[in-house]
Amino acid sequence: MNANQAFDVLDTIAELYPKYVITKRKVDILLPQLKQMDYTNVLKKLSAYAAAHPYPPTLSEIAAYPPTTNIYLEQMRQWKKESAQVPEETKQQFKQQLDTLFKGMSQ
Structure with missing residues (x-):
């Protein structure tokens, strides 16, 4: 995913969980990790997660990486x-x- 998509994921988390505050430090830590992931599948996992949990996800709970070639x-x-x-x-x-x-x- 690109930087804009990564910011969109973080914004979506903030919208779903109003008490989740996005700080510059969080962005600096999470952005490089999110950029390695698959945007569409992360959003799918975030949607499923939000339907089942009242608290914000950790990155590992919504992580979805693109398939690698063997x-x-x-x-x-x-x-x-x-x-x-x-x-x-x-x-x-x-x-x-x-x-x-x-x-x-x-x-």
Whole structure:
């Protein structure tokens, strides 16, 4: 989320909870954390939270982060794509060499 959206989240909390005072210090602490989050999902969580609780939320109670890409899954997909291009006889030769190596290690 951008800075304007983060300010909107803080303003929404202040509107929902009139006793919640937004100070410069709170903004300085919460703004960098809010900017890492997903605006739409934070508002959804804040709405659900406000319906169930009479006191203001902590940041962790409304936190919602955007999904991250799984670099390991992407790497595995790339390897699978590359392995599909390797000829079957090369794979068989590798398997035989690996079996020979394991048999030598187990003796």
